[in-house]
Amino acid sequence: MKLLTNISTLYRVPVDGKHDDVDAVSDAAVAWEGDTIRYAGPLAELPSEYADAQRFDAGGGCVVPGLIDCHTHLCFGGWRGDEFAARLEGASYQDIQAAGGGINSTVRATRNADIESLEEKAASALSDMAALGVTTVEAKSGYGLDRDNELKQLEVYRRLQSSQPLEIVPTFLGAHLVPTEYRDRRADYLALLCEEVIPEVAQRGLARFCDAFIEENAFTLEEGRRILETAKSHGLGLKIHADQLSSGGGAGLAAELGAVSAEHLEYAAEEDIRAMADAGTVAVSLPIASLYLREPFLPARKWIDHGARVAVATDFNPGSAPSYHLHLAMTLAAVHQRMSPAEVLRGVTSHAARAIGLQSTHGSLTPGFRADLAVIDAPDINHWLYHFRPNACRMTLKSGDWLER
Ligand code: NIG
Ligand code: FE
Numbered sequence: 001m002k003l004l005t006n007i008s009t010l011y012r013v014p015v016d017g018k019h020d021d022v023d024a025v026s027d028a029a030v031a032w033e034g035d036t037i038r039y040a041g042p043l044a045e046l047p048s049e050y051a052d053a054q055r056f057d058a059g060g061g062c063v064v065p066g067l068i069d070c071h072t073h074l075c076f077g078g079w080r081g082d083e084f085a086a087r088l089e090g091a092s093y094q095d096i097q098a099a100g101g102g103i104n105s106t107v108r109a110t111r112n113a114d115i116e117s118l119e120e121k122a123a124s125a126l127s128d129m130a131a132l133g134v135t136t137v138e139a140k141s142g143y144g145l146d147r148d149n150e151l152k153q154l155e156v157y158r159r160l161q162s163s164q165p166l167e168i169v170p171t172f173l174g175a176h177l178v179p180t181e182y183r184d185r186r187a188d189y190l191a192l193l194c195e196e197v198i199p200e201v202a203q204r205g206l207a208r209f210c211d212a213f214i215e216e217n218a219f220t221l222e223e224g225r226r227i228l229e230t231a232k233s234h235g236l237g238l239k240i241h242a243d244q245l246s247s248g249g250g251a252g253l254a255a256e257l258g259a260v261s262a263e264h265l266e267y268a269a270e271e272d273i274r275a276m277a278d279a280g281t282v283a284v285s286l287p288i289a290s291l292y293l294r295e296p297f298l299p300a301r302k303w304i305d306h307g308a309r310v311a312v313a314t315d316f317n318p319g320s321a322p323s324y325h326l327h328l329a330m331t332l333a334a335v336h337q338r339m340s341p342a343e344v345l346r347g348v349t350s351h352a353a354r355a356i357g358l359q360s361t362h363g364s365l366t367p368g369f370r371a372d373l374a375v376i377d378a379p380d381i382n383h384w385l386y387h388f389r390p391n392a393c394r395m396t397l398k399s400g401d402w403l404e405r
Pocket of ligand 1: 073102103106213241244289315317318319320321
């Protein structure tokens with residue numbers, strides 16, 4: 001049994017309920033055994049059986065559930081700093097892609113990279129993320145765009161699951177873009193995905209979710225529907241990159257198909273917002289992508305007023321969001337998406353857990369849940385989000401163990 005005390009404010013975070021309820025307790029303690037939370041509440045009410053537990057000191061900081069980055073493109077070859085500079089000069093993200101750059105350029109670099117170097121690069125990002133208080137990371141393929149290279153990315157995630165401490169939730173994103181060699185035969189690429197790769201990924205248990213990028217120059221709504229229905233029939237959960245750069249109906253499709261989440265959503269239509277809220281599909285906001293692409297931020301108030309759950313994630317990738325700093329995404333969500341610090345905290349814990357299907361074990365400091373938490377060097381979450389620093393996280397506990405840093 002282990003015990004953490006000297007906590008100024010403990011945010012237990014309910015699994016569900018009101019979006020701004022974080023269930024804060026002052027002068028608190030958390031006890032865990034193995035990888036499971038046993039007690040989280042006022043120190044004064046700590047059951048006597050925990051009094052002799054091995055003690056750790058939170059140094060008067062606040063404690064939150066381990067943070068969940070529920071949308072990343074973690075494994076990729078190369079970087080695209082040249083495109084960043086071109087966009088600063090006025091080129092658009094879509095123009096760069098149409099000219100063979102963008103996602104295509106990362107596909108070339110990822111195909112050329114060997115599995116060891118991809119694993120090493122992703123592991124280095126994960127170790128920085130862990131130091132920021134992140135304990136679970138959703139990670140997509142989508143830079144291979146052929147059978148072998150998509151499986152190579154998913155294999156990197158499988159290896160990382162045992163070679164480093166953070167939990168990885170893998171998502172198959174073969175429908176990120178039609179690769180250039182299939183440009184004049186899209187139907188063949190769709191057939192490859194639906195008849196070969198999705199069945200194999202599902203059968204080998206290489207991904208928990210299937211995602212599709214529904215956008216002009218990526219996949220149409222009807223293509224997305226076919227891919228996602230196929231994935232669903234093979235037992236994969238569904239996610240959609242929807243309405244990021246234009247309004248294309250992806251959010252409505254996510255609701256209709258019972259997707260666990262839809263992402264980006266800056267251009268989602270009002271009726272699709274309502275449909276997602278009614279279906280319980282989590283809206284994953286990605287403010288770092290809005291920042292880098294100078295696109296609008298998600299109008300989170302509108303979503304929350306409709307009763308939708310809004311999560312916050314980094315979208316870490318070499319193009320639209322070249323940062324895995326979840327604290328940056330959180331501060332942007334507060335300032336530009338007009339979310340309260342409590343709503344932002346829900347967005348990276350309980351709502352983020354729901355966006356990857358882990359809401360009954362992760363994202364909340366509830367007895368019986370996974371012993372994942374972060375000790376933050378701030379008296380409360382207002383101070384944490386307001387005082388943006390290289391790293392405000394003091395200590396990270398993952399599955400009951402303190403992570404080295
Ligand atoms: O989530 N929107 C599509 N995919 C990524 C960007 C990928 C890239 O630019 O490499 C995103 O923003
Ligand atoms: Fe993305």
